Amino acid sequence: MRWMWIDRVVELQPRQRLVSIKHISLAEEHMHEHFAATEARSSLPVMPGSLIVEGVAQSGGILIGHALAFEQKIVLAKVTRVDLDHDATAGDTLRYTITIDQFGPQGASTKGVVDLLEVWSGKSRTIGHIDLMFSVLENNMAGIEFPEGNFVFGEAFKTLMRNSGVLIPGE
Amino acid sequence: MTRDDIYAKVKEILADAMGVDEGDVTPEATLRGDLGAESIDFLDIVFRLEQAFGIKIQQGELFPDSLAQNADFVQDGKVTARGIAAIKEKLPHVDLSAFEKDPQVSKIGDIFTVEALVRFVQNKLASVPG
Numbered sequence: 001m002r003w004m005w006i007d008r009v010v011e012l013q014p015r016q017r018l019v020s021i022k023h024i025s026l027a028e029e030h031m032h033e034h035f036a037a038t039e040a041r042s043s044l045p046v047m048p049g050s051l052i053v054e055g056v057a058q059s060g061g062i063l064i065g066h067a068l069a070f071e072q073k074i075v076l077a078k079v080t081r082v083d084l085d086h087d088a089t090a091g092d093t094l095r096y097t098i099t100i101d102q103f104g105p106q107g108a109s110t111k112g113v114v115d116l117l118e119v120w121s122g123k124s125r126t127i128g129h130i131d132l133m134f135s136v137l138e139n140n141m142a143g144i145e146f147p148e149g150n151f152v153f154g155e156a157f158k159t160l161m162r163n164s165g166v167l168i169p170g171e
Numbered sequence: 172m173t174r175d176d177i178y179a180k181v182k183e184i185l186a187d188a189m190g191v192d193e194g195d196v197t198p199e200a201t202l203r204g205d206l207g208a209e210s211i212d213f214l215d216i217v218f219r220l221e222q223a224f225g226i227k228i229q230q231g232e233l234f235p236d237s238l239a240q241n242a243d244f245v246q247d248g249k250v251t252a253r254g255i256a257a258i259k260e261k262l263p264h265v266d267l268s269a270f271e272k273d274p275q276v277s278k279i280g281d282i283f284t285v286e287a288l289v290r291f292v293q294n295k296l297a298s299v300p301g
Binding site for chain 1: 211212214215217218221222230
């Protein structure tokens with residue numbers, strides 16, 4: 001499944017809150033490059049912060065898209081805040097808890113909490129906060145026109161949602 | 172709430188929303204030209220004003236949302252007299268005196284100054300009963 005940075009939606013309260021998880025694996029190619037070994041040190045596999053932001057954005061997109069019956073195109077428009085204070089590595093699970101802060105016809109703002117879960121110890125702790133803004137493309141303020149088909153919630157998203165038990169209208 | 176209280180809050184909101192120094196947020200600063208606001212920032216500003224002042228802002232109430240698409244209001248890249256009149260009616264918080272001299276639609280962003288936001292909030296709070 002290309003470019004999906006969450007593995008499952010585990011909780012969805014319509015128009016309010018969504019919780020998703022992302023398991024991190026050494027089989028993910030980027031873990032070998034981020035960071036590759038150098039002469040000075042051995043390899044250091046760390047989940048890139050940018051992909052954590054993308055996972056939170058995908059989670060927020062589903063939460064907002066669900067509220068609009070997936071009929072409109074929801075895109076990440078602004079990264080308002082990113083604070084990550086601990087690395088996540090292979091074997092860790094990340095949990096993203098997204099809540100809608102404000103919601104209007106043109107878009108929404110969300111607050112996200114990133115927790116790191118250690119499956120082997122059962123421990124979890126909050127390692128970051130990611131606040132985002134999403135735009136509803138059909139109502140964007142720039143007045144730009146986009147293709148009619150919903151290119152945002154394509155097959156990859158639908159597979160994820162079906163696998164998570166999220167109902168997709170029309171199915 | 173006094174005008175100075177509103178200005179102080181608006182200043183803080185704009186600095187947070189656009190990552191600029193509060194010192195750059197002067198009353199005459201334009202949101203787009205001077206502070207670098209992009210289209211999504213206008214929605215961000217609306218959301219933040221609603222939260223900070225406990226007000227509800229309808230779509231198109233603070234910033235126009237369909238001016239450029241209206242053929243009556245824009246012709247040959249300029250805002251028409253009808254367009255100017257419509258802006259004055261819909262957005263009384265905006266000072267159009269400078270824009271009217273050269274009403275190019277590409278410069279419409281310049282009418283949204285920090286002062287216009289302060290005036291908008293003042294009007295909005297004054298209209299709330301009690």
